[in-house]
Amino acid sequence: MPKPQPNELFTALRAGDTVALSRAITLVESSRAEHRKQAEVLLQLCLPYAGRSFRIGITGVPGVGKSTLIEQLGLLAIAKDHSVAVLAVDPSSRKTGGSILGDKTRMEKLSVHPRAFIRPSAAGTTLGGVAGSTREAIILLEAAGYDLILVETVGVGQSETAVHSMTDLFLLLLLSGAGDELQGIKRGIMEMADIVAVNKADGDNVIRADQTRMDFKRALHLFPPPASGWTVPVLTCSALTGTGMEHLLEQIMDYRTFVNSNGFLERNRSRQLQYWFHESLQQQLMNQLTERFPDDVEAASQAVLEGRELPSAAIAALLNRLFSR
């Protein structure tokens, strides 16, 4: 079967064809040069339809209940006439590939719902690669008409920063009754959160969850207020029983209204575009240099490794030489 061309994929995904949408995402995830060219044509076609969704990043330690919560929240949002797409950025699961099955089973009802689309974790290259393609996948999902996009990320390392820099709202999930030392949640991640929810507030955990909620509310006072001007709410919920989910969705929509009306949403998005422009500039310059001038790059690198030159000087000399050719 011949591979569909970018314009065919575009027409099909605009018409709601989810098979075409899946293929389109696979295409932007590919690092092969010919795929990359096609992906760029496709993304360019989609660009006029991008930016119309509300993008939510969801983070928290493994097992906190992100996928379970996405299932609940997604179904609730659909009941309120939204259409929901889910992406996962999960560099840790690449070895086993286990999360693909896991995500689908955790989101049993959502994954079969006609107004939902779930794309399990990308099996791929570096985090940078995964993050870049996730960003592009968001554009495809928006062109396909999804108005709520949920991006799940595991609470490790840089994936938070990457997801934070491509979403409008960052939701931090915490475990109840494990409040000591702020559960090892890094300060930087706390600072990114627009909403904090203590999950698993059910059964014997209800009281402890509320204690955790108060602890975190106090802890949040120690951080500088968010640039959006929004007061970060700390809630309790149970993704298992559904308790608190309505309230969480309300808070999400309140935040959306808030940042829409004070202009922060737009400012934040243009800052994000700026960030991705610079990231991409660095990445592409680097790739071009190492592909086209491998010997020169290697020589400069050797000079640094042998202690003959400082990195900045070696690179300045390298660039001078290349640009004056």
Ligand SMILES: Nc1nc2c(ncn2[C@@H]2O[C@H](COP(=O)(O)OP(=O)(O)OP(=O)(O)O)[C@@H](O)[C@H]2O)c(=O)[nH]1
């Ligand atoms: N009691 C209780 N269990 C929950 C709740 N939410 C999730 N769980 C359970 O916690 C386990 C992990 O849930 P997941 O939704 O897979 O958690 P996750 O954060 O997506 O995990 P990773 O994707 O591996 O990082 C599952 O067994 C869920 O059934 C909750 O609100 N209450």
Ligand SMILES: [Mg+2]
């Ligand atoms: Mg999960």
